[in-house]
Amino acid sequence: MSLAIETEKLTKAYGRRARGIEDVDLAVDEGEVFGFLGPNGAGKTTTVRTLLGFLRPTGGRGEVFGLDITKDSVEIRARVGNLPGEFALEDKMTGEGLLKYFARLRGVGDLGYAHEISERLGAELHRPMRRLSRGNKQKIGLVQAMFHRPPLLMLDEPTGGLDPLVQEEFLDIIEEVKAEGRTVFFSSHNLAEVERVCDRVGIIRGGRLAAVETTETLIDKSFRHVVLTFAEDVDKEPFAALSGVRNLRGDGKRISFTLYDDPDEMVKLAAKHTLVNMEYERPSLEEVFLTYYERENGEVR
Amino acid sequence: MSVVLNRGQKRRRTARPGRTLFALVTHTIRMQLRGVIIWGAAIGLYGAAMVASFTAIEGSADQLNQLMEAYPKGMLEAFGVTDLGDPANYLHSQVFGLAPLALSFFPILALANALAGAEERGTIDVLLGNPLPRWQLVAGNFLAGAVSLLGICAIVGLLTWGTAVLVDVELSLREVAEAVLNLWPICIVFGALALLCSASFHRRSLAIAIPAFLLFGMYLIDTIGRVSEDLEDWRPFSVFYFYGSAIENGIDWTHFGSITLVALALLLLATLVFRRRDIYT
Numbered sequence: 001m002s003l004a005i006e007t008e009k010l011t012k013a014y015g016r017r018a019r020g021i022e023d024v025d026l027a028v029d030e031g032e033v034f035g036f037l038g039p040n041g042a043g044k045t046t047t048v049r050t051l052l053g054f055l056r057p058t059g060g061r062g063e064v065f066g067l068d069i070t071k072d073s074v075e076i077r078a079r080v081g082n083l084p085g086e087f088a089l090e091d092k093m094t095g096e097g098l099l100k101y102f103a104r105l106r107g108v109g110d111l112g113y114a115h116e117i118s119e120r121l122g123a124e125l126h127r128p129m130r131r132l133s134r135g136n137k138q139k140i141g142l143v144q145a146m147f148h149r150p151p152l153l154m155l156d157e158p159t160g161g162l163d164p165l166v167q168e169e170f171l172d173i174i175e176e177v178k179a180e181g182r183t184v185f186f187s188s189h190n191l192a193e194v195e196r197v198c199d200r201v202g203i204i205r206g207g208r209l210a211a212v213e214t215t216e217t218l219i220d221k222s223f224r225h226v227v228l229t230f231a232e233d234v235d236k237e238p239f240a241a242l243s244g245v246r247n248l249r250g251d252g253k254r255i256s257f258t259l260y261d262d263p264d265e266m267v268k269l270a271a272k273h274t275l276v277n278m279e280y281e282r283p284s285l286e287e288v289f290l291t292y293y294e295r296e297n298g299e300v301r
Numbered sequence: 302m303s304v305v306l307n308r309g310q311k312r313r314r315t316a317r318p319g320r321t322l323f324a325l326v327t328h329t330i331r332m333q334l335r336g337v338i339i340w341g342a343a344i345g346l347y348g349a350a351m352v353a354s355f356t357a358i359e360g361s362a363d364q365l366n367q368l369m370e371a372y373p374k375g376m377l378e379a380f381g382v383t384d385l386g387d388p389a390n391y392l393h394s395q396v397f398g399l400a401p402l403a404l405s406f407f408p409i410l411a412l413a414n415a416l417a418g419a420e421e422r423g424t425i426d427v428l429l430g431n432p433l434p435r436w437q438l439v440a441g442n443f444l445a446g447a448v449s450l451l452g453i454c455a456i457v458g459l460l461t462w463g464t465a466v467l468v469d470v471e472l473s474l475r476e477v478a479e480a481v482l483n484l485w486p487i488c489i490v491f492g493a494l495a496l497l498c499s500a501s502f503h504r505r506s507l508a509i510a511i512p513a514f515l516l517f518g519m520y521l522i523d524t525i526g527r528v529s530e531d532l533e534d535w536r537p538f539s540v541f542y543f544y545g546s547a548i549e550n551g552i553d554w555t556h557f558g559s560i561t562l563v564a565l566a567l568l569l570l571a572t573l574v575f576r577r578r579d580i581y582t
Contacts, residue, residue, distance in 0.1 A: 049580075074433070077429070078432035084430070086426075086582055087423055087426055088427075090332070093332075104328075105432070145430070
């Protein structure tokens with residue numbers, strides 16, 4: 001399988017101003033959906049902006065579809081649909097005006113697909129940008145990134161500001177894009193969304209690529225927040241003694257803790273009492289990162 | 302790291318460079334259209350008002366000229382006043398001698414906005430997400446600014462000449478056309494400087510402040526240099542030294558071309574600088 005994105009020791013240093021990225025080795029296969037994850041300021045946006053030629057790398061090299069990121073930036077951008085993380089659209093323009101303009105820049109004659117995805121996402125194409133909410137601007141941003149059916153989509157926080165129904169529709173579109181054999185490279189803080197659509201995940205922290213995992217592996221490494229509510233007061237000590245239980249708190253009928261291990265023993269222990277309610281929640285992605293890195297460093301929380 | 306593009310990716314070609322540049326220029330001009338009308342109307346109406354006011358002083362021009370003789374000769378020279386009974390000289394001293402100070406702000410604002418302003422607003426990433434070479438972004442904005450400026454000059458000319466026809470002031474279309482066309486190079490040169498600053502720095506305020514400072518600085522050097530021997534030698538360093546009075550003497554095409562060449566040199570420099578630098582949002 002050929003590669004859509006490949007970097008070797010890609011480095012971008014900003015000097016003292018801010019942290020950039022360092023020695024990033026990345027390989028994204030054509031046709032895969034690749035999640036690029038990391039806390040704010042980790043280097044996700046810098047990586048994407050360096051790949052697109054907005055920032056000049058200070059070390060290493062990178063290619064998109066075999067094209068050099070420093071020499072062939074225009075050719076690369078012809079093959080990429082880009083949704084920046086922090087973006088703005090010209091206030092005076094409507095979405096329709098923006099799409100027509102970008103279609104002219106790209107030499108795209110038919111806006112049929114643009115209208116199709118606009119309708120699916122509920123994008124308001126005929127109102128000026130200044131009158132659109134953040135979510136509606138995000139929809140226009142998504143449409144402009146996808147309307148020309150690029151072989152590679154680079155999407156930075158694509159579902160930020162979208163309501164759950166539109167998020168669902170967007171993820172359906174991403175699955176269609178994947179089915180067409182196109183590549184998606186996207187960053188997100190939404191673990192459920194990453195779990196649903198990403199084949200693999202790259203984790204960046206402190207400007208360095210910490211790991212590249214399949215999505216299943218990433219989820220397996222995470223923990224769960226557990227809240228148990230009983231019909232009567234329960235002794236919390238047996239729960240505290242369970243393997244993988246941390247941060248236990250209890251006030252009689254209600255016990256909460258973080259579970260780093262399998263739930264089997266915990267469920268069996270809870271079943272000895274009259275259980276009124278059990279909450280078993282996935283952690284936020286930020287929490288997964290912390291756990292992941294602590295394990296990597298051999299630390300135990 | 303050798304990856305061969307598959308057939309679908311090979312087929313994907315960027316739009317022809319000429320087409321992207323044309324799309325950028327026409328789009329930018331469309332976005333500037335309202336500004337062109339507002340600037341053109343504002344300066345044009347001022348010109349029209351000055352033409353109309355000429356009819357009021359026309360009859361007493363001799364007395365006014367006598368009164369002016371009481372003023373220091375250098376001061377009158379500084380403001381280009383030679384004969385207030387001549388509509389061309391009157392309009393040069395009241396309108397076209399000062400107009401570059403105001404009109405230059407149109408290209409300064411437009412071209413400071415084009416790069417540094419787009420970075421500050423965060424719109425540049427979406428635009429450059431398209432296969433648009435950086436040099437085209439610089440050159441396209443310059444071209445659009447230059448055409449829009451020409452549009453403003455045309456509106457100013459039409460309002461000024463139209464009023465002259467209406468109130469029966471002796472002013473030919475050619476004189477007015479040359480006067481407004483002569484505004485173009487001196488204004489675009491400050492716009493090109495704003496573009497260079499916009500390409501060099503990431504701050505729109507700097508891209509406005511530097512050319513604005515030079516605009517007024519050069520105007521003062523040229524104006525004061527006419528009356529002060531200390532500053533006289535500095536006048537050739539001011540672009541206003543080469544501006545002249547086209548409404549009275551016609552356009553000096555050598556100066557017109559030289560100033561335009563300076564603007565083009567600044568554009569070239571802006572392109573080279575912007576091609577190399579990082580883009581921040």
